[in-house]
Amino acid sequence: MIRAQGLTKRYGGGARAKTAVDRLSFEVHPGTVTGFLGPNGAGKSTTMRMLLGLDAPTSGHCTVGGRAYAAHSAPLTEVGALLEARSLHPGRSAYHHLTALAHTHGIPRSRVEHVLATTGLTDVAGRRVKGFSLGMGQRLGIAAALLGDPATLVLDEPVNGLDPEGVLWIRNLLKAQAAEGRTVLVSSHLMSEMAVTADHLIIIGRGRLLADTTVEKFVRESGTGSVKVVSPAAARLAELLAGPGVTIGGDTPGTLEVRGTDAEHIGRTAAAHAIPLFELTPHTASLEQAFMDLTHDSVEYVTPDGAHLEGAAA
Template sequence: MIEAQELTKRYGDKTVVDRLGFTVRPGTVTGFLGPNGAGKSTTLRMLLGLDAPTHGRATVNGRPYAAHRAPLTEVGALLEARAVHPGRTARNHLLALAHTHGIPRSRVDAVLDLAGLTAVADRRVKGFSLGMGQRLGIAAALLGDPAAVVLDEPVNGLDPEGVLWIRTLLKSLAAEGRTVLVSSHLMSEMALTADHLVIIGRGRLLADTTVEAFVRDSGARHVKVVTPEAATLAALLAAPGVEVATAAPGTLEVRGTDAEHVGRTAAAHGVPLFELTPLTGSLEEAFMDLTRDSVEYKTTRTPIGAAA
C-alpha cells in the first residue's frame, strides 16, 4: 500500500500540503486529482522521497521510499518523462537503471517491448517525441516489476492508440494485485480508468471515494423532463433543496429530487410528460463542482476583446 499520514509541506509561510491523509490500496487504479496548485506534485515527490515532509509521514509498503533496499522493485514511478540524459539510447538508459538493482538485461528487453519501443531502442532519446518519451518513462517505472506504480500524467503526448494502451496497462496492473496511483487532469480518461479517487484542493483532502459514488452523490445528477406544461410543473416541484431550470422551451432540468417524485407529481396534477429521464453527470462536472473554491487561477467566460 501507499499511505500518507498527516502529510504536510511548508515553504516559508506557504503551506502547500496540509495534513493530508489517504491510503492507496492494491488491486485498484486510484486517480489522484486536483486543480493546478492543489499540491499534487509536491505530494507525489514526498511519497517518493524527493521532498522531505515538514510534518507527517509517507510510506510505500510500510516504509519510507528511501528505506527500501531495492526501491525499483517496490514502487515504479514516472514524474517527469524528460528526466533522461538526451545522449543515451532508450536501451542504455534502462540498462543503467537496471544495473543499480541487479535487474537482468532480459527485463530491459521485456519492458521495451511492452512499451512498444523495441524498434527505436537504440536511438538516442534526444530524438524522441513527447509520446515516445512518455513510453520510455513508463518502461522505466515497470523495470523492477514493482508492487506499486505511481504515474504523473502518463497519457501526456500519447496518440489515441497510446492512450488505449496505457488505460489497458493500468487496469491489468491493478488486476494483478498491484497498487496503482495515477495523477491526471484528463477527467474523461480517469472516468474510464480509475476505480477510486483521491481529490485534493489547496493541499487538503476533498474526497476519498469510488468514482461511482463520487459522481452519484455529486450535484451533477438531474432529471430531464419534457412537457408542454413546463411552467406549471416547475411551480409544482418547487420545494426547499429542489432546483428547476429551463434547458430549452418545454424542457426542464430538475435537481434535488428523483424521477419517481417528478413523475408522481405530474400524474397527480394531470401534467402530460413526453420524456422523463434520470441523468448522471460526468466525472468532470462532479470534479468542477467540488473544486470550484480551490481553483488557483479562475477564468471568466468573457470573450477576448469584449467590452468590460
C-alpha cells in the same frame, strides 16, 4: 498499499511562507486504479514527491507497502514511479538507460527487453533519447517504472504527449496492472480519460483533501446532473417539486429540466398526483463538470473578469 497520514509541506517562512500540502491523509489500495486529481497548484506533485522520498514532509508521514520509500532495500522492485519522464541522460539510448537502471538492482537483461516490448520501444531501443518525441519519452519513463515489476505504481501525468492510440494503451496497461493486484496511483488533467480509467478518486485543492470516493459515487452525488421531464401538466409538477436545493428550468412548453433531485422522486411525485409523464430522462454529470464544481474555490489564480486559472505549480 500507499498510506499518507497528516502530510504537510511548507516552504519558506514568515509572511512569504507557503503551505503546499496541508494535513493530507488518504490510502490507496491494491487492485484499483486511483486517480489523483486537483487543479494545478493543488499539491499533487509535491505529495507524490513526498511519497517517493524526494521531499521531506514538514510534518506527517507516508508509507508505500508499509514502509517509507527510503526504507526499501530494492525500491525499483517495490515502487515504479514516473514524475518527470525527460529526466535522463540525452546521450544514452533507451536500451542503455534501462540497462543502467537494471544493473542497480540486479534485474536481468530479459526484463529490459520485456518492458521495451511492452511500451512499444523495441524498434527504437538503440536510438539516443535526445531525439525522442514527447510521447516516446513518456513511454520510456513508463518502461522504467515497470522495470522492477513493482507492486506499486505512482505515475504523474502518464498520458502527457501520447497520441490517441497511446492514451488507449496506457489506459489498458493501468487497468491490467490493477487487475493483477497492484496499487496504482495516477494523476491526470484529462478528466474524460480518468472517467474511464480510474476506479477511485482522491481529489485535493490547495493542499487539502476535497474528496476520497469512487468515480461513480462522486459523479452521482455531485449535484450537477439533471432530469428532463416532459408532461402536459409540467407547470403543476414544477410547483410540487419546488423546494430547497431544487432548481427547475425549461425553455419549451411542457418540458422541465430539474436539478437537485432524482428521477425516482420526480416519478413518485407525479404518480401520487396523477400527473402523466411522457418522458423522464436522467442526465448524469460528467466527471469534468463534477470536478470543476468541487474545485471551483480551490484554484490558485483568478483573472480580473472573475475567470479561474490554474496555478503554475502542482
